[in-house]
Amino acid sequence: MIEAVVVHIVQGNKILLHYKKRGHGAGKWNGLGGKIENGENPEECAKREAKEEMHADITNLKKIGIIKFYDVNNEDWTVYVFRAELLGEPEESEESIPKWFFLRDIPYENMWEDDKYWLPLVINNINFSAEFWFEGENMKKFKIEAWK
Ligand SMILES: Nc1nc2c([nH]c(=O)n2[C@H]2C[C@H](O)[C@@H](COP(=O)(O)OP(=O)(O)OP(=O)(O)O)O2)c(=O)[nH]1
Secondary structure, eight states: OEEEEEEEEEETTEEEEEEEOSSTTTTSEEOEEEEOOTTOOHHHHHHHHHHHHHSOEEEEEEEEEEEEEEEETTEEEEEEEEEEEEESOOOOOSSEEEEEEEGGGOOGGGSOTTHHHHHHHHHTTOEEEEEEEEEETEEEEEEEEEEO
């Protein structure tokens, strides 16, 4: 099982998304994040990824969800989902391009297929746990449990 984090920054009526240039999920918009490295906890990973991916820091991390993805290109992932606040100005990096979107204009058609089911929960501060079953990069079935 690969462990990773995804962090979403929501300010007012906007959300900061990142266009991923390479690796897993290249060509899609996503929160910032990546794989947890040896010896790191999810919060430490989130802060390191923020620096690497957009050359800015994050603070006030709040864990909102946990997601299991089964059989995405033959791999299983556990992803910890956070909300956080931004310190400084996000910049383009080798990994991605940051961009603010109005909440009513989230580009779900250019994101992972599962995101439309759980990103609204993140935006509304609703805790959740979810499981998504894939075949390649196509979602086949899912289960979500949410609580306030
Ligand atoms: N929103 C969303 N994020 C996902 C899904 N599946 C999935 O792995 N992710 C996230 C978890 C990670 O933050 C990120 C993939 O990790 P990564 O960016 O380190 O992958 P990579 O192949 O580029 O790895 P690396 O070489 O840079 O270590 O994508 C999904 O279905 N929706």
